[in-house]
Amino acid sequence: MVRTVDGLVRLVRAGAYGPDPAATRIALAFTTAQAVRHRGRVHGYRNEVLSLRLDAAVGSCAAEPGTLPPSALDDCVGATVAELLGHPLAPVRIAALDAYLAHVRPHAPACGARPHPLPAGDSLTRSRARARAVVDLLPDPPAGPAGRRPVLVVGVVNSLLERLRARGLAYLPCDLKGGTTEWDEPVSTDAAGLLDRCGAVLASGMTLGNGTFQGLLDHAARTGKPLVMFAQTGSAVLPRFLGSGVTAVSAEPYPFFWLDGGPGTLHRYGGPGRPTRHGDRA
Incomplete structure (x- = not known):
């Protein structure tokens, strides 16, 4: 299995x-910059994403x-x-890896999506x-004191916290930007x-780009705690780690949900009630 x-x-x-x-x-490279503050929300945020085109596939890293x-x-x-897998910039390396894997392992039922x-x-x-769609990939916590332990949310998105609150799940919000939640x-x-x-x-899949994903993966593999990834960054990369610590992935390749108001599609892997399909083997 792939472990790193x-x-x-x-x-x-x-x-x-x-x-x-x-x-x-790579035939095409582009960046997408976004600033948003949703109606009725106090806080806003900005995103910048590098995307690379390989034939019909697009790989991305924030x-x-x-x-x-x-x-x-x-x-x-x-x-x-x-060449790009050895680039000095981590976002370039991850976007290239994502583009390649999206090309050879597209998000399709045949690949577990x-x-x-x-x-x-x-x-x-x-x-x-x-x-x-993302939060409901988390299993219900087990009964007893251990089941009351909160969900660590790495990469704060207020809509995710809102959904956790609706499910009655306590959480620990964490983000490199710091600050406060809504x-x-x-x-x-x-x-x-x-x-x-x-x-x-x-x-968040952004942990791939900032180098913090491996610590989360190692902890989940060692303890058996559920690790659910929501991925615009590395949407084709993270399913490779199913069974090696990752228990479920919500994969969202480009174009992302925030780019327009039309209908769209997420691709979900694993989750409650479904056997974890093991990632790739060496």
């Missing part, structure tokens, strides 16, 4: 997934707004996937619909320091 991101990269480089990444080239240099796009266009429709509507309506709860910046206090983890 570096191990997954080694498998890709070795051709374990099919086409030689040294012979596959970055802190303003941190991607303009040269990143020039570096990507026409480069091979193998279950399509989940998102309705048309305004940004808040669609955000809440996505939150239901309910004036303090947001920790130290996910590793909260792992022993939680009973499950709900984490």
Whole structure:
């Protein structure tokens, strides 16, 4: 089974997934920047995402707004996937890995994905619909004191917290940006320091780009705690870790739900009542 991101990269480089990444080239690179504050919400946020096109597939990785240099796009266009897997910028490496895996393991039932429709509507309506689809991948907590341990949420999205509250699940909000939630709860910046206090983890795919995913994966694999990933970043990468610590994934490849008001689709892997389909083996 794949147990580390570096191990997954080694498998890709070795051709374990099919086409030689040294012979596959990125045709198009682009960034998407977004600023939003939903109707009725006090707090807003910004996103910036690097996306790479490989044939029909698009791979993506979010970055802190303003941190991607303009040269990143020039570096990507026409480069091979193998070259970009060694790029000095983590968002480039993850976007290239995501594009390659989306190309060879598309989100389809044959690859373990279950399509989940998102309705048309305004940004808040669609955000809440996505939150239901994501949070409902968490199992109900077991009875007893251990079952009352909160969910560690890594990557604060207020609609996700709202859905957790509706399910009666306590949570520990954590985000590198810090600050407070919509309910004036303090947001920790130290996910590793909260792992022993939680009973499950709900984490953003952005952890792939900032280097914190491996610690979450190792903890879940060691303790057996549920680890549910919601992924615009690395939507094709994270399903590879099912059975190695990840218990479920809500995969959302480009175009993301916030780009327009039309209907869309998430792709869900694993979850309550479904056997965890093991990720790839070396």
